[in-house]
Amino acid sequence: GLTQKHLIHGDKELFQHEMKTIFARNWLFLTHDSLIPSPGDYVTAKMGVDEVIVSRQNDGSVRAFLNV
Numbered sequence: 001g002l003t004q005k006h007l008i009h010g011d012k013e014l015f016q017h018e019m020k021t022i023f024a025r026n027w028l029f030l031t032h033d034s035l036i037p038s039p040g041d042y043v044t045a046k047m048g049v050d051e052v053i054v055s056r057q058n059d060g061s062v063r064a065f066l067n068v
Contacts, residue, residue: 023048030054033062 030045031054042055044067051067 019048030064036062 028047030047030052031043033056035041035043036054036056039056039058039060042053045052045054052064053067054062054064057063
């Protein structure tokens, strides 16, 4: 039979629902700023189905870019 884990991870309708209600509508944690302490430092992270690059800028700010 199917386990609960399989039902949750294999449910395409649930996946689409989560993409719309969680990833498309809410702020998401991508990384902690301590992981990119210096200008030019970066990390990659997944945001739903998209890969994102988070980088420390020369002025000290942090920016995130879709990796397309």
